[in-house]
Amino acid sequence: MEDDAPVIYGLEFQARALTPQTAETDAIRFLVGTQSLKYDNQIHIIDFDDENNIINKNVLLHQVGEIWHISASPADKGVLATCYNRMSCGSQWETGRKSFHWLITISCCGIYRKAQARLCQIYCIENAHGQLVRDLDFNPNKQYYLASCGDDCKVKFWDTRNVTEPVKTLEEHSHWVWNVRYNHSHDQLVLTGSSDSRVILSNMVSISSEPFGHLVDDDDISDQEDHRSEEKSKEPLQDNVIATYEEHEDSVYAVDWSSADPWLFASLSYDGRLVINRVPRALKYHILL
Secondary structure (H helix, E strand, O other), X not given: OOOOOXXXXXXXXXXXXXXXXXXXXXXXXXXXXXXXXXXXXXXXXXXEXXXXXXXXXXXXXXXXXXXXXXXXXXXXXXXXXXXEOOOOEEEXXXXXXXXXXXXXXXXXXXXEEEEOOEEEEEEOXXXXXXXXXXXXXXXXXXXXXXEEXXXXXXXXXXXXXXXXXXXXXXXXXXXXXXXXXXXXXXXXXXXXXXXXXXXXEEEOHHHOOOOOOOXXXXXXXXXXXXXXXXXXXXXXXXXXXXXXXXXXOOOEEEEEEOOOOOOEEEEEEOOOEEEEEEOOXXXXXXXXX
């Protein structure tokens, strides 16, 4: 099997909720929630053996309703939260038992901060997309930058210090874009998933935290000729689409990066197909070396 070949896992029911187990940094683990209308829903704990390209699973019952969103605790591997369709509720779970639940309030999108027991809006991006905004994600390494996506088939990148115009716009998808995710270690790598059944990996190096690549100290290179040779061989990367993944046959509702391996990511389509892919090795080595 080729090193970059995708690994596919099929769920029994439809699904749209996916998250990495954030507190787990040693094992490659994802959590998937199902959306069955007839049967008890499930939470699939997916462990991926990177050396052998094997998936191991553990399935938990989620009898309270269809899972619309799932999130893992960043501090405790045994705790996760789900949003489901019964009475607009969400629950926090510990492995094997429910901890507590709360009502969810749905409101308009905006960026807020807590100030003297009340929320104050910091800024609002008016008409960010021509249609509905489906998702957004902050650049983890660049303070003022975020990405948004929506039903206008576009992905837009914003500098929140000036939100009159996006700094970059991607128009590679042909249908609604449901998910956008920055890579937490290498923020030039951006994942998007869409109802066009495709996952697109883009390289937005010009607006990343390392637009010129890793800086090299002159003291680390003793030979000036080697220095010139290295500069010539490693040209700066350009903003472009790295790869388009077409293993899905239904709308891709969720994409996310592994917490344990920054070069590995998962995507989930509504028909219950989970696909695990890797960043192409040539790009990986170009970033690292």
